[in-house]
Amino acid sequence: MSLYLCVDCGGSKTSAVVCDATGEIKGRALGGPSNFAYLGIDAFTEAVKVAVSDALKTCTTPHSIGPVSLPTSQPLFAAAWLGVSGVDSQGAIDTITPVISRLLGIPKGRNLIVCNDTHLLAAPLQMHDDVSCAITCIGGTGGIVVSFTQEADGNLKEMGRVGGWGWILGDEGGGYHVGREAVRQIILRADVASVEGQQPAEAAKDTLVGRVMKQFGLKSDVYELLSAVHIPDPVPSLTTADLNVPPYLYVPREKRLSQLAPLVFQSAFEDGDPLALKVLEISSGALVEQICILLRPRGVKASEGVICFGGSLVGVEKYRNMILDQLAQKGHDFKRVEFVDDAAAVGARGLARAHAV
Structure with a gap:
């Protein structure tokens, strides 16, 4: 056999x-x-x-x-x-x-x-006779998009790739990007409120800020998030015996932000929090922009291809649909969609x- x-x-x-x-x-x-x-x-x-x-x-x-x-x-x-x-x-x-x-x-x-x-x-490109190209879109802890065609011998040929540069330089659409954007939007809203003298009306539906503040063990001043995010990675001598140390100090800076992604998804898709939804629109939009680079005139064609999603974040159907809806608005409708x-x-x-x- x-x-x-x-x-x-x-x-x-x-x-x-x-x-x-x-x-x-x-x-x-x-x-x-x-x-x-x-x-x-x-x-x-x-x-x-x-x-x-x-x-x-x-x-x-x-x-x-x-x-x-x-x-x-x-x-x-x-x-x-x-x-x-x-x-x-x-x-x-x-x-x-x-x-x-x-x-x-x-x-x-x-x-x-x-x-x-x-x-x-x-x-999946090798398993469907009605498509001639594929784009893989990974959205998990990190993010990357890659395009492929199929050669005569059945093997895949990489045509182009965008992203996958790691959390310091990118990882658009992944968990770190979502967490970072959540903190950015929370701080930005506080900045705007400090100028206008009041919170926007949609803040009444907010659950994201409370969840993020609780994650860091903070109370009411959202500007404390800046210190919580920027404090350096844990030193080797730090142990759980140091009971007076905030829990987030045991976590590397990258993880402090990527661990916020589930909170954003919960607030967005369970609570309908406008701020959380905005964060995901921005994060998914960054992935869409990268996919569109692969779909430029000299790239592959969505109408002839399959888009293959992989990763924990794009495993959430509503987040995938955000990506697909934005692609459709730009005129890119894939023949097939696979997770x-x-x-x-x-x-x-x-x-x-x-x-x-």
Whole structure:
């Protein structure tokens, strides 16, 4: 039986999925972190080895595979596809590929694909005959958009990418951006009120300010948020024994802001808070602007493509709809819309479909 392997190598976990030629999932397993940029080649390879070995142990084929010792000189898979976080250059791919080739016993070439993990989200392009291109839109802790077409051999070809620069430089539309924009809008409204002498009428429906202030253990002065946000990251000597230290001081500055995103979503979509809705309109609009760069005249066409969403924030349908509505207002209606909540499984099925062409 021909088996196909897809491994989603992320910063928090490694997901390995094995399917057959029909796309039926035969085995899967989760492992530890495998971000290549953070771990380096040795720790990365070990994480992949463990996840793939465990996935093979679970395989339900006509004949159980059982424990397999990796590396192997006998190919166990017809093809393998690894989407690796922290891989942003050809140099990184060239470093990883021969190591994975030896690990899995698959020669370098069409049957062994190593790329950035965003590529896995574009697998629906390989599964629909009525689209010729794809845009992946990641909105989770961070954010990035990437465009693809499909080559004659069924593999994906990256056409362009925008964003994914990390929290200091960007991550538009992701959790950090949403949290930062929430604090910005809260402070801006206070600035305007200080000039006009009163709060706007919509402030009466506000629940976001209270939630954000409570998150930081603050009372009534929203300007205290400035100190809470800007205080440096925790020092190693700080422990939970320091009971007089505000809780947010145990949290890195990036997380102080990204952890506000669920509060914004709650206020916006459960309470209808106008301020929270404004924050999400701004954040989703930033993602839309990046997508539109990929849709410029020399880019891909929405009317011929599929947009593939991935990540916890765009996993919320109302937030996705904000993005799609703004794209439609700009004249960009995608032929298909997909939310990919299991990139390794979708990638495995896409790989099998591409090799059936």
